[in-house]
Amino acid sequence: MSVQVKCLKCKKRVFDLMSKTIGGIEIKCPHCGTVVGYDFNNNQIIGKEK
Numbered sequence: 001m002s003v004q005v006k007c008l009k010c011k012k013r014v015f016d017l018m019s020k021t022i023g024g025i026e027i028k029c030p031h032c033g034t035v036v037g038y039d040f041n042n043n044q045i046i047g048k049e050k
C-alpha cells in the first residue's frame, strides 16, 4: 500500500510513497514548482518547504 504525498503549498499530489520507507527526499512539486523536503519515519511524513 502506498501513501499519497501532497504538496504543502498547492495540496496536489506530488508522488506516492511506498510503505515502510525511512529516510528523506527533496522534490520539486510539478504543479506549483515549490521545492519541499520530506522526512519519512515509518508511516509518518514530515514535510517542510525549502
Ligand SMILES: [Zn+2]
Pocket: 007, 008, 009, 010, 011, 012, 029, 030, 031, 032, 033, 034
Ligand atoms: Zn505544489
